Amino acid sequence: MLINPKYQVVKYWPLQKSPKIKYLTYGVIPFIYPTHVEVDVLFLILLMFFVFKMKNLTETFPLYQFQNLSRFSKLLHFVTTRFGGVSIAPYNSLNLGLHTADNTAHVLQNRALLANKIGIENDKILYASQVHSGDVKIIDDEAVADGILKTNPETDAMVTHIPGICLMVMVADCVPVLFFDPVKNVIAVIHAGWRGTVQKIVSNTIAAMKTNYGSNPSNLIAAIGPSIGPCCYEVGEEVKNCVADSFGTIQGYMIKQKESEKYNFDLWHSNHKQLIDKGLRTENIETAGICTKCNSDTYYSSRASGGITGRFAAGLCILKT
Numbered sequence: 001m002l003i004n005p006k007y008q009v010v011k012y013w014p015l016q017k018s019p020k021i022k023y024l025t026y027g028v029i030p031f032i033y034p035t036h037v038e039v040d041v042l043f044l045i046l047l048m049f050f051v052f053k054m055k056n057l058t059e060t061f062p063l064y065q066f067q068n069l070s071r072f073s074k075l076l077h078f079v080t081t082r083f084g085g086v087s088i089a090p091y092n093s094l095n096l097g098l099h100t101a102d103n104t105a106h107v108l109q110n111r112a113l114l115a116n117k118i119g120i121e122n123d124k125i126l127y128a129s130q131v132h133s134g135d136v137k138i139i140d141d142e143a144v145a146d147g148i149l150k151t152n153p154e155t156d157a158m159v160t161h162i163p164g165i166c167l168m169v170m171v172a173d174c175v176p177v178l179f180f181d182p183v184k185n186v187i188a189v190i191h192a193g194w195r196g197t198v199q200k201i202v203s204n205t206i207a208a209m210k211t212n213y214g215s216n217p218s219n220l221i222a223a224i225g226p227s228i229g230p231c232c233y234e235v236g237e238e239v240k241n242c243v244a245d246s247f248g249t250i251q252g253y254m255i256k257q258k259e260s261e262k263y264n265f266d267l268w269h270s271n272h273k274q275l276i277d278k279g280l281r282t283e284n285i286e287t288a289g290i291c292t293k294c295n296s297d298t299y300y301s302s303r304a305s306g307g308i309t310g311r312f313a314a315g316l317c318i319l320k321t
């Protein structure tokens, strides 16, 4: 039910910064003014080289988008994969998590590559220090004046109305959730692992948007990104008890394995249910339905790698007009 075929890969490439266009311009000029055959042949070879190079670049740095958020031209949003970076195994290759044991220089280079790719300056991309809490941070004018963009705020959800700031959430099995309120022009990103999910961080974020910006949940557009699915997320008694305490039941939240007494936690349903309970409309919610453990060749998965791996990211930004 939650699988969404609309979630798709896009080759995001801002036109104003496109080297492809630059290279094509250089290549075409000699054909407009043909003087020597050798020069034309040389430029033809160069043109083929650059086109091949750009084709490779665009194919090796895929960014995924949700159909429901893609409708809004004022937004930039994306989900990264493992591809396009410089980190080496087991962090290969676009690891964006500085809190991993990867080479810090490689992670910083990966962040710079992403910034260049999406056309937003690195110092306008805000990565939180995620602490598996249920806390929400408002990135308002006061916070920016206090220098929050130069820090990594300790939080697992961030909300802002300020154009040009790209809010980022990093995951490797945990659930990235993105919100947009098209009426109040407010965005939010959420990192919801099992701890954040049972602390109802999704509900907390909606409450924070209502309190701080007057958001009406029925207007919110929500997207639930790739994360460990109910197919793979086996958990122990501690998590099962927390789910029962938080939601009042495990019915629908936990799935009993067929041939054992163990349970899998359905993070997708648990976060989707919070959205519905808070008043979002079903048609405004899009779930990627992609399990990171089943697809660990494309996405980082903590479970698939024994905990030693990188982080991919989901980002959301209101573009400056």
Ligand SMILES: [Zn+2]
Pocket (backbone or CB within 6 Å): 228, 229, 230, 231, 232, 291, 292, 293, 294
């Ligand atoms: Zn799976």
